Amino acid sequence: MATAKSPNSGTHSTREKLNQAYHLAGEAAHDTADHVKARARATADNVKARTQESVEKGKQRAHDVAERAESSIKAHPLVSVGCAFAAGWLIAKILK
Numbered sequence: 083m084a085t086a087k088s089p090n091s092g093t094h095s096t097r098e099k100l101n102q103a104y105h106l107a108g109e110a111a112h113d114t115a116d117h118v119k120a121r122a123r124a125t126a127d128n129v130k131a132r133t134q135e136s137v138e139k140g141k142q143r144a145h146d147v148a149e150r151a152e153s154s155i156k157a158h159p160l161v162s163v164g165c166a167f168a169a170g171w172l173i174a175k176i177l178k
Contacts (some may be wrong), residue, residue, distance in 0.1 A: 155162040
């Protein structure tokens, strides 16, 4: 003799499966969000380090150029004053 199923027995199993799927999807989304956050932090740290390195290189280059200019001016003071006067005079003529 066949047994009759109660009307809610299939629905109960389906609800449990949907509930499990919902929780698994939530966990997967949470894991993905954590992974994205970690990669974003790593990328930001990398960019920050590269930027600081570039700034330090730029500071060093500026310092080197200033030292070379200073030593050139000390070696040839009259030529430096003459060049500065000529540049000023030329700029004044161009702006008039």
